[in-house]
Amino acid sequence: MKIVRMKDGVDARTAGMRCDRCNAEARLHGDISGLWDFQEFLCVDFTAGYGAKAFADGIHYSCELCENCVKDLLGSYLRSDFSGWRYLFHPTHRGKNPRHD
Numbered sequence: 001m002k003i004v005r006m007k008d009g010v011d012a013r014t015a016g017m018r019c020d021r022c023n024a025e026a027r028l029h030g031d032i033s034g035l036w037d038f039q040e041f042l043c044v045d046f047t048a049g050y051g052a053k054a055f056a057d058g059i060h061y062s063c064e065l066c067e068n069c070v071k072d073l074l075g076s077y078l079r080s081d082f083s084g085w086r087y088l089f090h091p092t093h094r095g096k097n098p099r100h101d
């Protein structure tokens with residue numbers, strides 16, 4: 001689940017994550033390892049559609065899972081490749097910060 005920080009009882013923002021399976025927490029504020037753990041959470045969020053057989057029609061489902069639980073639950077089904085590195089090593093982006101250039 002998302003850990004939210006309330007401000008004046010109204011304004012909320014995500015301050016961290018808690019794994020819905022093992023209760024591992026990752027906080028955005030604190031040491032850098034919390035940020036690394038936070039960004040590795042898998043957030044599942046969907047509404048079952050008309051005719052769904054495994055889930056109830058029209059019901060919203062969500063959960064957050066830490067990377068260890070994702071690996072335990074889905075690891076044998078996940079395909080992997082190096083496509084996430086493609087952008088960083090593309091010749092036109094080498095040496096540039098992809099978020100700011």
Ligand SMILES: [Zn+2]
Pocket residue numbers: 019020021022023024065066067068069070
């Ligand atoms: Zn977990």
